[in-house]
Amino acid sequence: MSTRVRSLVLLVAAILLVAAPRAQAQLPPDQMTSLALPEVGPGWIFVLDAGFPSTAAARVYIVDTGRLKVLGQVSGGYLSNFVLAPDHHEFYSVDTFYSRGWRGTRTDVVSIFDAKKLNFSGEVEIPPKRLLIVPKRDSASITPDGEFILVANMTPATSISVVDTKARKFVGEIETPGCVQAFPSGNRQFDSICADGSILTVQLDDSGKAKGKTTSKPFFDPGKDPVFDQPALVGSRAYFDSYYGNLYEVDLSGAEAKGAQPWSLITAADKAGKWRPGGWQTVAVEPKSGVLLVLMHQGGDWTHKQFGTEVWVYDLAQRQRVKRIKLKTQGYSIFATNADKPMLEVLDLQTSMQEGTGQLEAYNLTTGKFVGKLDELGSPFVIYGP
Amino acid sequence: MDKIVEQMTRAIAQRTSRRSFLARVGKVILGAAAIPLLPIDRVVRAADAAAGKLPKGIEDDTSCDYWKYCAVDGYLCTCCGGGSHDCPPGATPSPTSWVGTCRHPSDGRDYIVSYRDCCGQASCGRCLCARTEGEMPLYRAQLDSDLIWCFGAPTMMYHCSTAEIVGVKS
Amino acid sequence: MLTSGAPPVRAEQPAQLYMLNCWGCHRPNGEGIPGTAPPLQGAADFLKVKGGRQYLIEVPGVAQSALNDEQVAEVMNWILQTFSKEQLPRDFKPYSGDEVKQLRAVRMLEITKTRNAVVAEMVAAKIRPAAKP
Numbered sequence: 001m002s003t004r005v006r007s008l009v010l011l012v013a014a015i016l017l018v019a020a021p022r023a024q025a026q027l028p029p030d031q032m033t034s035l036a037l038p039e040v041g042p043g044w045i046f047v048l049d050a051g052f053p054s055t056a057a058a059r060v061y062i063v064d065t066g067r068l069k070v071l072g073q074v075s076g077g078y079l080s081n082f083v084l085a086p087d088h089h090e091f092y093s094v095d096t097f098y099s100r101g102w103r104g105t106r107t108d109v110v111s112i113f114d115a116k117k118l119n120f121s122g123e124v125e126i127p128p129k130r131l132l133i134v135p136k137r138d139s140a141s142i143t144p145d146g147e148f149i150l151v152a153n154m155t156p157a158t159s160i161s162v163v164d165t166k167a168r169k170f171v172g173e174i175e176t177p178g179c180v181q182a183f184p185s186g187n188r189q190f191d192s193i194c195a196d197g198s199i200l201t202v203q204l205d206d207s208g209k210a211k212g213k214t215t216s217k218p219f220f221d222p223g224k225d226p227v228f229d230q231p232a233l234v235g236s237r238a239y240f241d242s243y244y245g246n247l248y249e250v251d252l253s254g255a256e257a258k259g260a261q262p263w264s265l266i267t268a269a270d271k272a273g274k275w276r277p278g279g280w281q282t283v284a285v286e287p288k289s290g291v292l293l294v295l296m297h298q299g300g301d302w303t304h305k306q307f308g309t310e311v312w313v314y315d316l317a318q319r320q321r322v323k324r325i326k327l328k329t330q331g332y333s334i335f336a337t338n339a340d341k342p343m344l345e346v347l348d349l350q351t352s353m354q355e356g357t358g359q360l361e362a363y364n365l366t367t368g369k370f371v372g373k374l375d376e377l378g379s380p381f382v383i384y385g386p
Numbered sequence: 387m388d389k390i391v392e393q394m395t396r397a398i399a400q401r402t403s404r405r406s407f408l409a410r411v412g413k414v415i416l417g418a419a420a421i422p423l424l425p426i427d428r429v430v431r432a433a434d435a436a437a438g439k440l441p442k443g444i445e446d447d448t449s450c451d452y453w454k455y456c457a458v459d460g461y462l463c464t465c466c467g468g469g470s471h472d473c474p475p476g477a478t479p480s481p482t483s484w485v486g487t488c489r490h491p492s493d494g495r496d497y498i499v500s501y502r503d504c505c506g507q508a509s510c511g512r513c514l515c516a517r518t519e520g521e522m523p524l525y526r527a528q529l530d531s532d533l534i535w536c537f538g539a540p541t542m543m544y545h546c547s548t549a550e551i552v553g554v555k556s
Numbered sequence: 557m558l559t560s561g562a563p564p565v566r567a568e569q570p571a572q573l574y575m576l577n578c579w580g581c582h583r584p585n586g587e588g589i590p591g592t593a594p595p596l597q598g599a600a601d602f603l604k605v606k607g608g609r610q611y612l613i614e615v616p617g618v619a620q621s622a623l624n625d626e627q628v629a630e631v632m633n634w635i636l637q638t639f640s641k642e643q644l645p646r647d648f649k650p651y652s653g654d655e656v657k658q659l660r661a662v663r664m665l666e667i668t669k670t671r672n673a674v675v676a677e678m679v680a681a682k683i684r685p686a687a688k689p
């Protein structure tokens with residue numbers, strides 16, 4: 001018998017064997033349940049799908065980056081934001097809903113989900129004026145102790161709505177004239193970035209009301225070198241990358257934010273090659289390894305939202321580039337995890353535009369090697385960490 | 387005014403896109419920088435137009451390359467039943483907008499353009515056109531095109547994007 | 557249906573500054589949008605009471621605009637003279653770049669409170685009617 005014929009005979013035999021009814025192999029009836037999540041792991045990330053092109057409902061995929069597997073979903077509304085309780089017992093989706101889907105009365109809420117069963121467990125109504133934008137990470141955030149959720153508003157006048165998570169109550173609204181976003185910088189403190197390049201620091205009392213406001217000196221010139229508005233935040237330190245490839249570190253710990261002297265992410269040769277940062281969530285920090293990651297592309301002025309083709313890795317202490325990671329496709333948002341080893345997570349929105357589904361790519365941060373991908377993630381814009 | 391002029395100059399230095407967002411991305415990477423544009427390039431540019439060197443869609447208001455869309459970010463209303471400055475049926479022009487300028491390819495003038503969203507219908511989802519010339523982060527909100535610019539409209543439900551000429555820069 | 561109201565015109569310098577920086581919310585003739593952007597028509601009333609002259613420059617949209625001090629002065633003077641001619645005091649002293657520089661350095665942190673205080677002055681001076689309860 002030739003090899004081919006022998007294979008065919010074996011294949012037919014195998015099919016007959018499988019298809020033959022055998023009483024002892026009968027499967028028991030299934031018992032259908034709802035699964036629960038384990039504890040939030042250090043290798044988990046939360047990927048926000050903005051819901052394009054319909055925008056009717058955003059959602060957050062809970063992803064185990066170690067296995068590149070979706071573990072569950074937090075369902076949202078119109079251009080929602082995601083917030084994770086620091087002690088991981090609850091997830092929050094900051095939502096806008098119209099009473100009849102795309103029409104009717106607008107209601108804005110903080111929706112609360114328990115982190116095990118992902119059951120909806122309540123909501124806090126907030127003024128129907130939250131910032132509606134293609135989702136950006138710090139449009140909603142939470143104080144490090146988990147007591148207060150901060151929601152950015154824009155009418156276009158700007159303010160922050162404060163929600164008490166324990167009492168599940170809307171506390172009030174804090175005006176942040178000319179300043180947007182809420183970077184939590186202490187249990188009773190947050191910062192907003194202002195149109196003139198300064199930082200507004202707001203201090204809260206124990207009830208979540210504003211106790212004091214301080215404006216810093218401008219730490220960058222928005223007219224000359226605008227910084228991206230989704231900095232990497234590590235504790236109360238913010239790392240802003242800029243349109244022209246500079247890195248601005250800002251210390252948000254005190255009552256007045258302090259910007260450090262910026263340093264350049266690009267050399268003269270990089271500049272000649274038109275390398276610059278760009279994308280959506282363009283900068284990340286992996287604190288354990290002390291590295292800063294920036295999503296880079298080659299392009300001219302005003303290409304700040306162009307997809308990145310490489311991620312450049314910098315030693316934060318030395319302020320020096322130590323690695324260039326070439327992406328398999330192109331990245332729009334980046335994040336670093338470190339469960340057992342440092343990893344780079346990249347959202348590729350390009351495939352979303354091309355095939356209707358975006359994907360996540362994982363790279364070993366030490367070797368720069370591509371590890372794997374997870375596709376069919378809708379229109380993924382933002383990555384949140386645990 | 388220098389800064390504004392500079393911004394406007396940059397604003398047209400990068401018209402690159404085609405209907406397909408993906409094609410646009412590829413083209414930005416390969417060719418955007420190949421079309422530098424200074425104010426004195428106006429005549430050159432007009433000559434380019436005559437020689438057919440400008441993007442094919444520069445006079446086509448259903449194309450992302452249409453001259454007036456130099457900073458549009460969203461679904462083109464012309465693909466949704468509307469016009470370049472008209473909302474599709476059932477949608478309402480937002481009374482608020484962000485404002486920039488685009489240079490007309492043949493008369494060389496810089497027109498002041500209001501990027502007005504049409505609001506009150508569900509997302510149209512057609513002809514995504516994401517051009518970022520002059521676009522600023524959220525802290526300069528009046529120049530941020532990712533915002534839902536339906537402030538003051540009956541609802542904040544975004545449908546599609548238009549570009550309305552409101553003046554000429556002298 | 558809402559329309560832009562103003563036909564395309566070849567505008568003069570301050571009018572262009574207005575178009576590029578303010579028009580998007582305050583509308584072609586400074587009419588504003590209730591609940592969204594305050595009207596600039598009648599804004600010269602602010603000049604008649606305590607705190608009003610500062611207020612017009614210290615509001616974040618003006619103080620933190622991308623315009624330089626001279627441009628802010630120029631466009632604000634134009635706004636007052638164009639959209640609020642009737643309310644303009646006879647002895648109106650136009651803003652100068654230097655004055656703008658000083659005023660915009662002050663950060664307005666409580667905009668509603670500040671505005672209410674100025675409006676209360678206008679009500680007391682019978683320039684504006686008292687708000688309905």
